[in-house]
Amino acid sequence: MSFHPLIPYGTDRWHRSERVLLAAGAPFVYTAERAARLEEICSQYPPEWRKSAVLAALYLVQEQQGSLTASAVRHVAEFLRITPADVEDVASYYVMFFKAPVGTYVLQVCRTLSCALAGAERVTESLSEKLGLKVGETDASGMFTLLEFECLGACDRAPVVMVNNEHWHERATPENCSKLVDDLKASGLPALSGCHLHVERRQG
C-alpha cells in the first residue's frame, strides 16, 4: 500500500533500526573509589532524583574501562535504581560515550558548519591518510581512533579536533594534526599541553 506516490513505503529504509546494541562485555562493577565518587555525586540530588547522576555514572564507566558495555549499563542502572533502558537512552543520545572499544587517543574532528567551512574535511582526510584509518576505526596497535563529532562550541577557533573528550586542538590543519599525531606517538599526553584545556588551566 502507498500513501504518497513519491515516498517508497515498504522498502528497507523504513524498517531498519538505527539502534546499536552494546557488546555484553566482561562483568562490570565500579572500583570502590569510583563507587564512592558516584555516591557522593548522587547525594547532591534528592533521593528520588538519583538518576540525575547518569551522565557522571557513564563517564566513570568510561574512565574505568574505556567504553560502554551492556554489563556496565546494567550495573549503572542498578546503582542509580533505574532500568537499563533508561541508561541506554542517555548513552545512545550522547556521542561522547563510546559504544565500542577505542584507542588510547581518540581523535574527534568537529564536522559542524563553522569547522566544515574552515577545512575540517581536509583535516579528517589527512588524519585518515596519516593513520591509515577510516572514520570510526581504531588502528591495530590500539593507539588511535578517528571519529567525527558535532559542534564543540569553539567555532571561533575552527576547525577543532578534540582528543579523548577533553583536549581541544584548535585551528587544526592537516600539517599541525600530522605533528600532533607524531607528538602523541613520541611523548603521549604531554603532547597535548598546547590544547585549550591546559592553556585555560595555566591562565587560572
Ligand code: FES
Ligand atoms: S562548528 Fe566546530 S566547534 Fe563549532
